[in-house]
Amino acid sequence: MATRPAPARPFAAGLPADPASLLLQHEVEQLLYLEARLLDDWDLDAWLALYTPDARYVVPTTDLPEGDPRSDLVFIDDDRDRMAARVVRLQGRHAHREYPWSRTRRFVSNVMVTAADGDEIEATAAVAVWRFRGGESAPFVGRCDVRLRRVDGRLRLCRKRAVLDHEALSDHGALSIIL
Amino acid sequence: MDVGSLVHDRPDLGRFRVHRSAMVSPAVHELERQRIFDRCWLYLGHESEVPNPGDYARRVVAERPLFFARTRDGELAVFHNTCPHRGALVCRTDRGNAEAFRCFYHAWTFDTTGALVGVPDIEGYGPDFDRGEMGLRSPRFDSFRGFVFVCFDRDTEPLREYLAGAAEYLDLVADQDPGGMRVIPGSNRYGIKANWKLLAENSVDAYHTPFTHRSFFDYMAGAAGREAPAAGDRRGFGRSLGNGHGVMENDAGYGRPIAMWHPCYGEEARAEMQGIKDELIARHGRDKALRMCEKTRNLLIFPNLVINDIMAVTIRVFQPTGPAGMDVTAWQLVPAGEAGARLRRRLDSFLTFLGPGGFATPDDVEAVESCQQGFRSGGVEWSDLSRGMHREPRGNDELQMRCFWRRWRSLVAGTPYVEQYERGLTPGAVPETAPSPELTAAAD
Numbered sequence: 001m002a003t004r005p006a007p008a009r010p011f012a013a014g015l016p017a018d019p020a021s022l023l024l025q026h027e028v029e030q031l032l033y034l035e036a037r038l039l040d041d042w043d044l045d046a047w048l049a050l051y052t053p054d055a056r057y058v059v060p061t062t063d064l065p066e067g068d069p070r071s072d073l074v075f076i077d078d079d080r081d082r083m084a085a086r087v088v089r090l091q092g093r094h095a096h097r098e099y100p101w102s103r104t105r106r107f108v109s110n111v112m113v114t115a116a117d118g119d120e121i122e123a124t125a126a127v128a129v130w131r132f133r134g135g136e137s138a139p140f141v142g143r144c145d146v147r148l149r150r151v152d153g154r155l156r157l158c159r160k161r162a163v164l165d166h167e168a169l170s171d172h173g174a175l176s177i178i179l
Numbered sequence: 180m181d182v183g184s185l186v187h188d189r190p191d192l193g194r195f196r197v198h199r200s201a202m203v204s205p206a207v208h209e210l211e212r213q214r215i216f217d218r219c220w221l222y223l224g225h226e227s228e229v230p231n232p233g234d235y236a237r238r239v240v241a242e243r244p245l246f247f248a249r250t251r252d253g254e255l256a257v258f259h260n261t262c263p264h265r266g267a268l269v270c271r272t273d274r275g276n277a278e279a280f281r282c283f284y285h286a287w288t289f290d291t292t293g294a295l296v297g298v299p300d301i302e303g304y305g306p307d308f309d310r311g312e313m314g315l316r317s318p319r320f321d322s323f324r325g326f327v328f329v330c331f332d333r334d335t336e337p338l339r340e341y342l343a344g345a346a347e348y349l350d351l352v353a354d355q356d357p358g359g360m361r362v363i364p365g366s367n368r369y370g371i372k373a374n375w376k377l378l379a380e381n382s383v384d385a386y387h388t389p390f391t392h393r394s395f396f397d398y399m400a401g402a403a404g405r406e407a408p409a410a411g412d413r414r415g416f417g418r419s420l421g422n423g424h425g426v427m428e429n430d431a432g433y434g435r436p437i438a439m440w441h442p443c444y445g446e447e448a449r450a451e452m453q454g455i456k457d458e459l460i461a462r463h464g465r466d467k468a469l470r471m472c473e474k475t476r477n478l479l480i481f482p483n484l485v486i487n488d489i490m491a492v493t494i495r496v497f498q499p500t501g502p503a504g505m506d507v508t509a510w511q512l513v514p515a516g517e518a519g520a521r522l523r524r525r526l527d528s529f530l531t532f533l534g535p536g537g538f539a540t541p542d543d544v545e546a547v548e549s550c551q552q553g554f555r556s557g558g559v560e561w562s563d564l565s566r567g568m569h570r571e572p573r574g575n576d577e578l579q580m581r582c583f584w585r586r587w588r589s590l591v592a593g594t595p596y597v598e599q600y601e602r603g604l605t606p607g608a609v610p611e612t613a614p615s616p617e618l619t620a621a622a623d
Contacts, residue, residue: 071363
């Protein structure tokens with residue numbers, strides 16, 4: 001049986017059309033756009049600073065989009081320490097798939113706030129990451145589910161789960177960049 | 180076409196080289212399809228992927244769509260994934276559980292043993308229509324310690340014989356848990372733009388490890404608060420296992436969930452991991468248990484199966500898609516009894532190094548693609564694989580690659596395969612000749 005990713009939870013009765021909701025939508029979008037820009041600019045230290053100390057970054061495999069890192073094989077299951085190690089690796093000269101760095105451009109759209117409970121907010125977005133290197137070009141296309149938390153008045157990311165739509169990484173060979 | 184001329188094997192001169200057209204020639208690729216992939220035992224899947232009656236999983240092996248299933252009686256079944264009626268794929272999802280398999284085209288229905296049990300409007304067929312002959316067809320298949328293989332040649336030796344010395348190394352994996360091993364859900368599927376044999380070489384190459392994977396060792400050292408090991412620090416050996424299979428068995432330069440503690444697992448894991456080791460010693464004796472715990476094994480089963488028992492256990496199989504391309508699928512094998520924190524420790528250990536998002540596998544992909552690109556430059560005809568020919572093979576020598584290539588040459592050239600001992604060998608029985616132009620014509 002083909003497994004399909006569970007759709008993100010809809011915000012109860014939709015995000016209300018009030019000024020507070022508009023502001024929240026704007027804040028969430030701006031944070032996701034900022035993250036995309038920092039990654040495209042390879043400003044990875046600044047990217048990492050967008051995440052809380054208890055952050056988690058997960059990418060399930062293409063054949064099991066609902067994969068649970070506690071029991072299934074996933075591509076990436078980073079806590080904050082491994083996110084930092086990933087940054088160090090990508091900034092060095094020995095991540096050979098990314099030395100020299102690829103050129104990337106991330107497109108984030110269809111941003112929807114799916115839940116909000118006090119200082120914790122959940123959102124989902126469609127993402128396309130184009131990657132160019134060594135005469136090759138291939139997009140990573142998928143959905144990004146995030147959890148955000150307001151820390152000292154500013155939104156920070158505390159969960160990111162990037163679910164790829166590809167059946168296999170046939171054109172990519174690896175997931176050498178941060179989605 | 181003298182395809183044997185692509186491998187020059189001269190133990191007496193300490194010379195072993197492979198002509199690079201073996202990695203780029205469409206003619207060689209076609210010969211490999213006929214003489215290797217249509218003759219050898221090829222890995223299909225693991226029995227644990229279909230534990231219950233009606234479970235099935237589909238695969239592509241050597242470009243052939245296949246699927247395997249657990250019958251209602253609990254037997255393993257393997258089928259060509261094509262309707263005996265008109266050809267449509269019968270199994271069209273990657274995995275699942277079914278009462279029966281129904282072809283969507285004309286709704287012919289097959290039970291889990293492959294028998295044809297339903298034909299709509301069967302009155303349309305005459306008295307000579309034999310339903311018994313119209314079931315799903317099975318390739319030859321066999322299973323060893325849960326590893327399921329298929330073979331498309333009736334004349335190839337039985338699986339156990341084919342595996343030769345590799346069987347012992349499959350035992351060292353399968354014996355890690357009294358309840359056996361299981362493949363967990365989720366697989367790594369990726370493409371590499373390189374010849375499949377380059378990944379076979381890379382998978383049993385410890386020479387590259389400290390250099391290509393330096394960032395991995397830096398990361399592990401950082402987690403442990405110590406310096407990364409220097410090149411050549413790990414002791415071990417390479418072995419030919421017969422029939423082209425080979426292994427390198429080395430001291431682990433990192434932690435192993437079964438069961439070698441490393442600071443990256445945390446102090447709280449220490450006692451539990453000692454318990455795992457003690458259980459293995461009780462069950463297998465000290466020598467075998469310590470070998471299981473403290474040595475890493477990179478096993479290459481000819482032609483395209485790799486089982487790496489390193490910081491976790493991975494099954495990796497690669498299907499050539501052309502002279503300069505392959506599809507790779509990798510799974511994770513875990514002791515069936517592992518759960519909770521113990522399983523999570525293993526899953527985490529896997530991800531440090533392995534997989535498209537790991538801290539090492541992307542570098543291997545880059546390395547083999549880089550070789551394939553380098554071949555286009557010309558100017559150099561031969562690749563060298565002579566490392567360690569003059570001494571007892573060490574873990575970071577290339578004996579295990581040479582035995583792969585010797586088997587490759589015997590199959591594509593149709594010459595007898597002779598196990599060779601490199602030291603003290605009588606001078607090369609195979610003369611070195613220049614490859615003919617039809618072989619060296621590069622792919623577009």
